[in-house]
Amino acid sequence: MGLRHCYLQIFWLSVVSASQNxxxxxxxxxxxxxxxxxxxxxxxxxxxxxxxxxxxxxxVRPYKQTELRAWxxxxxxxxxxxxxxxxxxxxxxxxxxxARALDRTVKLLQDRxxxxxxxxxxYCLANSWTPLHSFYANMGGFVFDLxxxxxxxxxxxxNQIPRLTLTPxxxxxxxxxxxxxxxxxxxxxxxxxxxxxxxxLSVLQALWMLAQIVSRLYGKLSVTLLEVNTLxxxxxxxxxYALWWNKPKLINEPTKIRGDWVLxxxxxxxxxxxxxGWRSVRPGILKKDWIDPEFSILAFxxxxxxxxxxxxxGPCPHHAKPTLVDVASLSPNHSSxxxxxxxxxxxxxxxxxxxxxxxxSGMPLxxxxxxxxxxxxxxxxxxxxxxxxxxxxxxxxxxxxxRVICRETLQDDEQVxxxxxxxxxxxxxxxxNWATGNLLRAMSGFVMGMVVWSASMAYGGVHxxxxxxxxxxxxxxxxxxxxxxxxxxxxxxxxxxxxxxxIFPFFKAYWKRVETLRAHWTSLVGLGSLASLxxxxxxxxxxxxxxxxxxxLRKLPASAFDTMEWTQLVPHL
Numbered sequence: 001m002g003l004r005h006c007y008l009q010i011f012w013l014s015v016v017s018a019s020q021n022x023x024x025x026x027x028x029x030x031x032x033x034x035x036x037x038x039x040x041x042x043x044x045x046x047x048x049x050x051x052x053x054x055x056x057x058x059x060v061r062p063y064k065q066t067e068l069r070a071w072x073x074x075x076x077x078x079x080x081x082x083x084x085x086x087x088x089x090x091x092x093x094x095x096x097x098x099a100r101a102l103d104r105t106v107k108l109l110q111d112r113x114x115x116x117x118x119x120x121x122x123y124c125l126a127n128s129w130t131p132l133h134s135f136y137a138n139m140g141g142f143v144f145d146l147x148x149x150x151x152x153x154x155x156x157x158x159n160q161i162p163r164l165t166l167t168p169x170x171x172x173x174x175x176x177x178x179x180x181x182x183x184x185x186x187x188x189x190x191x192x193x194x195x196x197x198x199x200x201l202s203v204l205q206a207l208w209m210l211a212q213i214v215s216r217l218y219g220k221l222s223v224t225l226l227e228v229n230t231l232x233x234x235x236x237x238x239x240x241y242a243l244w245w246n247k248p249k250l251i252n253e254p255t256k257i258r259g260d261w262v263l264x265x266x267x268x269x270x271x272x273x274x275x276x277g278w279r280s281v282r283p284g285i286l287k288k289d290w291i292d293p294e295f296s297i298l299a300f301x302x303x304x305x306x307x308x309x310x311x312x313x314g315p316c317p318h319h320a321k322p323t324l325v326d327v328a329s330l331s332p333n334h335s336s337x338x339x340x341x342x343x344x345x346x347x348x349x350x351x352x353x354x355x356x357x358x359x360x361s362g363m364p365l366x367x368x369x370x371x372x373x374x375x376x377x378x379x380x381x382x383x384x385x386x387x388x389x390x391x392x393x394x395x396x397x398x399x400x401x402x403r404v405i406c407r408e409t410l411q412d413d414e415q416v417x418x419x420x421x422x423x424x425x426x427x428x429x430x431x432x433n434w435a436t437g438n439l440l441r442a443m444s445g446f447v448m449g450m451v452v453w454s455a456s457m458a459y460g461g462v463h464x465x466x467x468x469x470x471x472x473x474x475x476x477x478x479x480x481x482x483x484x485x486x487x488x489x490x491x492x493x494x495x496x497x498x499x500x501x502x503i504f505p506f507f508k509a510y511w512k513r514v515e516t517l518r519a520h521w522t523s524l525v526g527l528g529s530l531a532s533l534x535x536x537x538x539x540x541x542x543x544x545x546x547x548x549x550x551x552x553l554r555k556l557p558a559s560a561f562d563t564m565e566w567t568q569l570v571p572h573l
Contacts, residue, residue, distance in 0.1 A: 024470075026555045035563050037553055044230045047209045051230075051237035052081035054202040055088070057194075057244045059139035060251045062430040063163045077433065083542050085236035086455035092243040093451060094435035095138055099247075101440040102168045103134040109175045129180065135247040136188050136255075137171040138439065140431030142181050143254045144266040153260055157267045157386035161275060161429060165254070167438040170269050170426035174257075176399035177265065183255050193250035199241055206234040215564045222560040225466055225480070229549035232462040236455075261396075267389030268400060269426035271295050294386075299353045299418040300394065300404055348394060350387045354409075354416055450498045453491040460488030463545055472555040480548055483541035490538050 029036045056077050061070055081088045106129050136142075144164040150156035166174065174180065213231055216223050270276045276294040394401050403424075408417040425438045432438075464484040471477035501508040513519040514527060 024555055025558055025561070029556075029561055035561055040224055040226065040560070041550075041553060043209065043212075044224075044226045047205055048082070048230050048233055050202045050205050051233045052078055052085070054194075054198065055092075055237045055240040055244070056081060057092075057139075057247045057249045058433050059431045060141055060165075060254050073433075082233075083546060085233050086459040087452065089236050089239050089243075089455045090452040091433070091435045092240045094439060095135075095247070096243040098168050098439035098441075099131065099134040099138045102137060102172060103129070103131050105172045105440075106134070106175045106180065109172075110180075128185070130185055131246045132185055132188055132248070133183070134168075135244075136183075136251075137166065137181075138168050138431075139247065139251065140165045141183075141188070141248075141251065141254050142166045142171060142257055144262060144269075144427070145256045146266070148256065149258075149263055149266065152258075153263055155263060155385050155389065157263070157382055157389055158270065158276075159382060163429075164266060164270060164275070164427040165430050166257075166269070166427055167273075167425050167431065168440045169424055169438070172440065173269070173399065173403075173426060174265065177397045179259075179261070179265075181255055181257050187255075188248055191251050191253070192248040194248070196245075199245070203238065203241055206237055210234055212564070219564050220559075221562050221564070222470060222557045223466075224549075224556060224560055225469065225471075225552045226549040228463060228466045228469070229545060232459055235462065236459070264389045264393035264396065265400075266427070267386045268393040271298075271386060271390050272421065272423055273425050273427050275428055293423050295421045295423050297353060298350045298421065300391075300421055301349045301351050302419070348391050350391060353420065354418055450495050453494040453498070455491070457488045457491030457495065460484050460486070460491065464488060470557050470560075472552055476548060476552065479544055483544045486537050486541040487545075490534060 031039050056074070058074065058077065065073075110129065143166065145162070146156065146158065146164060147162045171181075209227075209230060213223055213227055271294040274291040274293050277292045277296070403422040404419040405422065406417065407420055408415055410416070428438060461484075463480070467481055467484070471480065497511070501511050510519065514523060517524060
């Protein structure tokens with residue numbers, strides 16, 4: 001009896017739907033005193049549209065984007081939200097975690113800078129940085145206007161990009177340097193095109209639909225497949241509302257960062273990011289497009305007065321690439337002797353990395369040398385200005401001076417040492433709406449993979465509750481079940497892979513080789529073909545669930561048109 005009771009609880013929706021009156025009604029049914037086809041269709045469509053449209057909070061518009069392009073972008077994300085709401089949950093969760101990490105970092109740095117009394121009076125807000133500011137920065141709310149800066153302060157360093165958008169990593173580094181954009185909470189809210197009242201109304205409509213479904217189950221009335229699909233979107237929408245509650249919406253114009261200190265930092269961030277790079281094709285079984293930032297071929301040369309000391313300061317410390325916590329802890333008191341002496345008043349310079357540095361990239365040495373040579377051939381005044389500005393930033397700001405990695409090796413029985421700048425996405429042309437690598441990471445990529453596929457498994461599970469529900473035909477029932485299994489099974493499979501990669505180091509290493517296209521060609525072809533087939537099946541399953549939810553209205557059981565009496569007493573849409 002216990003197992004049977006558990007089964008009935010888990011598949012409540014499917015069992016109740018299967019036990020309804022077997023009388024079927026085909027075609028369009030006009031609204032009687034209860035509900036007809038139009039009521040079912042309009043109620044679900046309205047709720048679905050509100051859940052998807054109002055939950056979407058796109059980032060700041062790209063520079064000079066037209067109204068038509070903005071409308072197309074919004075429409076694209078609406079369709080994306082309808083077909084894959086669980087991926088929208090992942091995007092919202094990823095941005096929320098990044099904003100929370102930035103908020104913690106900025107407040108930690110503010111406390112430290114206030115203690116050191118090293119705040120810039122014009123650009124630091126000691127106690128007014130809020131989660132709203134973090135979301136605003138996370139969505140591309142702060143920019144360097146290069147045309148304006150070069151006009152006012154002189155010394156342009158690029159003519160390809162008029163505006164650079166700071167990523168959350170860039171804002172964190174800016175805070176580590178002692179600067180924060182001066183913008184009040186009221187100014188951000190003034191740009192915001194949404195308010196909590198509209199979000200609350202959308203949530204109430206979603207909860208109304210949820211209450212209707214629960215009451216129909218309690219009254220043993222049939223629930224349509226469209227209502228099941230809408231239920232899945234309701235769950236996703238409520239989670240998105242919670243994650244994006246503090247995120248502004250429909251921001252058209254970002255906040256420009258101004259000051260005579262901006263150009264050196266902007267040049268450094270530009271050279272560290274892919275926006276400064278060039279597209280190349282890596283050789284191999286599967287050729288792969290790659291964008292290398294300008295820093296990827298350069299080494300920092302300390303000032304002449306400090307060069308000898310830097311090259312004889314003992315063994316290189318084996319520091320890993322700085323993470324968010326490392327950026328937050330950078331200060332002259334915490335830097336190593338090698339790092340600290342790079343922050344002298346004198347300005348160093350940049351030079352091409354030694355040849356042996358490129359042999360560590362995994363690419364053929366001749367290929368990398370030809371790429372570097374072609375890149376350096378394009379040197380000119382803009383590049384010279386850029387390199388000078390970036391070197392000045394290294395000299396002025398200990399937080400930037402600490403962002404180098406000491407490398408050394410033996411060449412012809414002689415020790416060769418060089419200092420590689422950390423390559424990190426600090427600025428971009430715009431902040432894309434997808435959860436890209438520009439966001440801060442508060443946890444490992446394997447955990448993030450488990451989160452997104454857990455949402456997928458839950459979405460497929462909601463649709464699987466209609467396993468024994470009413471379908472117009474046997475074929476549609478089988479396709480619905482297969483689609484639910486495909487979506488939930490895909491999530492389970494990838495969760496298993498992420499767990500194995502997290503538990504077993506050899507599996508993690510193998511999977512890393514596959515991701516970077518360095519595994520054996522048989523593995524790449526086999527896994528690539530399997531992933532392509534699974535991806536196609538996943539896409540078709542998503543489309544079918546949405547389409548079937550609507551076309552199933554052509555033939556419903558009679559009890560689907562019955563209405564709970566109490567719902568007629570409550571005003572609703």
